[in-house]
Amino acid sequence: MLEFQFESLMAFLAMAPHGAYVWPVYVLGLLILGGLTWMNLRQHRQAIRLVKRQLEREETHES
Amino acid sequence: MSWRWFHQWGSPRWFYERAGRWQLVCGWLALILLVVGSLWGLGFAPVDYQQGNSYRIIYLHVPVAFLAQAMYAAMAVCAVVLFVWKMKLADVAMQAIAVTGLAFTVLSLVSGAVWGKPTWGTYWVWDARLTSMLILSFLYLGLIGLRAAIQDPDQAGKACGILVLVGVVNLPIIKYSVEWWNTLHQPASLKLTEKPTMPASMWVPLLVNILGYYIAAAYLVLGSMRAIVIGRERRASWVKELVGRA
Amino acid sequence: MSIEKRMLARELKLAAARPGDIFKPMWFLMLVISMVPLALSPDSALLADIGSAMIWVATLLALLLNTEHLFQSDFSDGVLEQWLFLDRPLAWLVGLKLIVHWLFHVVPLICITPIAGLMLSVPTDVLIALLMTLVVATPALTCFSGLGAALTLGSSRSGILGVLVMMPLFVPVVILAAGVLIRATDGSEILPLIALLGAFSLVAATLVPIAVSAAIRLNIGGSN
Incomplete structure (x- = not known):
């Protein structure tokens, strides 16, 4: 059942005759999933940085 | 005491700490499943005798389209939880799902359009499923826009909750009416006749990918929720403690 | 005088004081309709084909135009806040307001669509069907766009967001x-579909005011 359907790696990458349709879709999928992950990480970092700055401000205020 | 499992969701701190662990598990699991499922679908599943290799797009398109719809339903569940139990985390989840859901909807639209080019000969066909997916993307956009327009997060959350509930009641009506509209205007010639049986060698990788995308969506939503929780709770002492310790 | 009667009298006075609010959407509708032959072609056969659909879309846009700020003035001068203290359910008052709005602002719009139909040479039987659909469908549209208006009440920079959200x-x-x-053009039975549209409007008219009242409460009460 598990048999590589293409003769060579080049044939796999060409995926004749529809390589031009299949590969960009998967690349876009990767970009969107990766982009969302990156966005979440950035938002998280920004939120933490905001809290940090606030903490520093409180400390200088106290001293 | 038996309701503890439910009430602890009311604590953002409890959620933030647990979600970090869940996120890690989900992330790796999704990565493994998606790599296996996609490579299997792209390289090892047999070629479709009608569509050729272009059918391999469905290993991305079908799971993503499922998720785009499931996530709207998930938002409706969150809206009910928000209104019935006033649980703020439900609103955080709604905000996180809206953005992720829009991304999935757009991905499913684009992948559907690209699949349509070799199959139907054109990128866009006013097919029932594509059309209702387009409407769904407008609904997601509306939610994001509404939240962005209202300053107070609590107020924005409730407004979005109302909109989600109204939308989820309408969504089946929209879906059926679009299907009916399609039969009204077009003879069935353009419809892609789905083959009654897909061999196991084709649907097993699809199943792997469906599972993989579901877990990936959970990973993304959890990540987004954690960031939102920190942002909203930035004045809470546990957040200051957490940041101070790091 | 009952609260309902007083409300009606007030709406009547307001409508009389600002006839422009009624007139402008009609003006808009006629302008859009006159753009169609200019953008497409003056060929009457072509216009007759798409005319009824164009009138429908133009009426929809005109309706959105005048419902966008449905609750804005009542919100900013505090009338909505007073509604909360009346011994009537808020949803009932909202429903009343929507009905009055439909009568004063949407019905005039429907009344001029026959003229637009003649300009686009829509056949008479299709024109009658068009009028029937507009009469039974616009209550639902009014309710939904009212909800959009109520949801965006609190935000100062919402713009046409309410429209975008509800469309x-x-x-x-x-x-x-x-x-x-389409059926009217074919000459087949249209009444079942008209009934279905009417049913949709009735359901919308009973359920949407509840959502609208929740949205209004939200904007007045703030976060509680």
């Missing part, structure tokens, strides 16, 4: 109306 929900209504128009 996807119009899809079933537009599709059913299009079905009626």
